[in-house]
Amino acid sequence: MRPLFAIWVCVLLGAGLRDGFDDWIDATEMPVIAVDTSVEVRDRNGTLLRAFPVEEGLFRLGARPDQVDPRFLEMLIAYEDKRFYRHNGVDLLAGLRAAWQAVWNQTIVSGGSTLTMQAARLLENSGTGDVAGKLRQMRLAWALERRLDKDEILSVYLTNAPYGGNIEGLRAATLTWFGKEPWRLTAAQAALLIALPQAPEKRRPDRFPDTADAARQHVIDRMIARGVVPEATSLAEPVPARRRTLPMLAPHLADRLRYDDDLTRTHQLTLDATLQAAVQALASKALHGRDPQMSIAVIVADHQSGEILASLGSANYTASQNNGFVDMSRAYRSPGSTLKPLVYGMGFDQGLIHPKTLIDDRPVAFGTYAPQNFDGRFRGQIAVEDALKQSLNIPVVLLTEDLGPAQLLAKLTVAGVDARRPGGSPGLAMALGGLGVTLHDLVTLYAGLANAGQSVRLSYHPSGQAGGRQVISRSAAWQVSHILSNIPPPAGAAQGHLAYKTGTSYGHRDAWAIGYDAKHVVGVWMGRPDGTPVPGAFGGDLAAPVLFDVFRLIKPELEAFPPPPPETLLLSQAALPAPLRVFQGRNAIFQEAQGPELVFPPNGARIGQSGDGVTLKLRHGVPPFSVLANDRLVLQGQYARELHLPDIGIGASSISVLDAEGHADRVQIWIGAPQLH
Known part of the structure; x- marks a missing residue:
């Protein structure tokens, strides 16, 4: 009876601990998961036309796993959290391994944070330098796993990860550093984007290209060792020398x-x-x-x-x-x-x-x-x-x-x-x-x-x-x-x-x-x-x-x-x-027919002597028009209302115009120098 009693005691204690643990996780105070992202304006094909910054000039573009190159996701999980799809927010094996390596080497060799824990840290913008902070991330990671599926947790990480300066989120990073959306990435590009969030300011390729290149190489070496990318993977392409402005x-x-x-x-x-x-x-x-x-x-x-x-x-x-x-x-x-x-x-x-x-x-x-x-x-x-x-x-x-x-x-x-x-x-x-x-x-x-x-x-x-x-x-x-x-x-x-x-x-x-x-x-x-x-x-x-x-x-x-x-x-x-x-x-x-009217030159005008003739301007009347100078026909069959009268000599002249209906108008002009008396 005593062994059986002991078993029952252990079961009850375990159940109590489990229930207490569940209650503790359920009581977790959750941060806002749906963070503010940049307003985006896209074209008919989904191409970004313009993005607006959120608080303090920060560009944060939302990203989901289905918007990202599958090779990047495979490399990210292999590098950061290879049991991501099997654990419930905290990888105890990875944590024990990290603790043992730290004790044995007297320094931190590898981290034990899962992608879920990193997502928790990004949501709360909290550090990882003390035990209390790490425990808080673990508790929040367990709580996130109960409320979100794995793709939603990846979305939190892909949207909030820092990539240097005022850039957050994978889509903002690929547009800034490579000028493209994250649908197709080379292995070298994916490696840099995996390395950047770990030290986004110290590894900025536009400021510290050697550091960025070394971090990128470290990721590729790990991926080759784990068989994620082939050994022949080349890093011949240079790291970006400058930031691109968003469209x-x-x-x-x-x-x-x-x-x-x-x-x-x-x-x-x-x-x-x-x-x-x-x-x-x-x-x-x-x-x-x-x-x-x-x-x-x-x-x-x-x-x-x-x-x-x-x-x-x-x-x-x-x-x-x-x-x-x-x-x-x-x-x-x-x-x-x-x-x-x-x-x-x-x-x-x-x-x-x-x-x-x-x-x-x-x-x-x-x-x-x-x-x-x-x-x-x-x-x-x-x-x-x-x-x-x-x-x-x-x-x-x-x-x-x-x-x-x-x-x-x-x-x-x-x-x-x-x-x-x-x-x-x-x-x-x-x-x-x-x-x-x-x-x-x-x-x-x-x-x-x-x-x-x-x-x-x-x-x-x-x-x-x-x-x-x-x-x-x-x-x-x-x-x-x-x-x-x-x-x-x-x-x-x-x-x-x-x-x-x-x-x-x-x-x-x-x-x-x-x-x-x-x-x-x-x-x-x-x-x-x-x-x-x-x-x-x-x-x-x-x-x-x-x-x-x-x-x-x-x-x-x-x-x-x-x-x-x-x-x-x-x-x-x-x-x-x-x-x-x-x-x-x-x-x-209903209108009474109007005869032609010579509006230029006006009656009594004096025109300087010129061998080029005189310009006439007509109003009203019905074409075609005929023009007489000193009772001599000089133009006929004219439809235009601006006519050129050939040189008619100096002195006084009488100009008459007749329209097709027989209506007429006449002006007297003087061509040349004024007559002396």
Whole structure:
């Protein structure tokens, strides 16, 4: 009976000790396991675009075992904790071995800490130099093993391990030291990353390359001895000589996403990191040698899906001289001539014009508003398609006056453009850029033109493109695209099917180029962020070459537009219905015909003697025009409203002009030196 009693006593004592031990572990005060990690912005393929630091400028990127090269995990476990998958947090055999080696050698030969104990130490940021600290790690390691599985414990280690400076976590380390994610690592790279956390500052390869190399070699030697890597494993590749900066792609967009949603830790976007980096490099090149206060913004999108593929707010986010921190893709600026295609598209839909319709390019005035062409010249009657190609101002203002400025503003809203009007009611100057829009909204507008006239909602987040609203008809959109695709490209640019329009705002403050083919749409803005003029800046000279260069980055060849819709009216000017042959406007039938008016030279003008003749400028009247000088016919069959009168001699002259309907105007001028009395 006594032996049996003794056995029962031992069993009860053991059970009591076990229960007491379990209660002790269950009562462990746990640290926060889900530590704060850097907010990450990634592209469509998961590539890191930008990471934001956590506390005190620390970059800590989360990592799971399935995101890591399996060879690294195999080497890590073999080196740090070969019984990781068999123990319950504390490897008693390893601990006894470490204690025996320390006693025998009078120094620490190997550690007994398991990966779970190291994870516990990292969570509490505690040291390992005293017995109490080691006991605390053991208790916490046992507690962690009861709450987490092995992969979750590895994740804690891979996320919190220090790798020198302000870098924590394996993903931050591979990006910093090798410029890549930890999916594929060489044996030498894996060895360095295993050695670094043991002494992250003393083994930093950028500061102590010899120490780092020796630590790396020690890991490889252990791995060879244990058969984890082959004996022929080479460490020929040098340790990294410098730290790489973490990616800084689309920083303005990343700032905006973080500000709008500060709870999301990972933002997965539609951007393409490779294209974004190429666009950023191209933008820097485009500014090289130019006004140092200039900036640039670029947006690239797939107008079929609505996905934004690249978004650049400035060429250099940290530049102070040109306010690089300002996101110019979202700044409201005057769009210059870039709204003209929409005006003409509206005119096509309203039955007011056809691409072959003749429209006047002549001096006009609407009260005190007298628009001028950019070069100050007048072309007379010109085909609508040529007026758009040449970006003439007067024809589009005449058309806007007939359509109504309020209708233009309404169409912009339908297209997804948030136009900012400086004040007062919509005016005719809107057609020439007299309002504020963003590059993002202009690209949205042109995406709709490219999408058969149906509005497109551009987005940075993956989502199916829902059907938009019809801005202009598909036939009108095709006509606009056909005209824009026949605008000559900039010097040196390849010919293709790129429909594009340039724009220059008043005072040379903004240079624009927006273009599209059958799949992609690109917008480019250049100027000064502070809105001051850039002398000599034109959209065609500055922004258009960049636009074509961006398309070369996207694809080797442009994609051709589809054929015209069956309802598209494809006729010559002579074959058009009578109301479409010449633009008259809706109210032309109610207006009394106006005869021609000689606006230059004015009546009584004295003109210095010149053998080059006299320039005449006409307003109103119906071409063709005939001109008489001193009752002698000198010009006839003229359609232009700016005419060159040959040398008619010095002295007093009478100049008369007659239009096709017999109306006339006459002025008296004096050519040469004043008459002496």
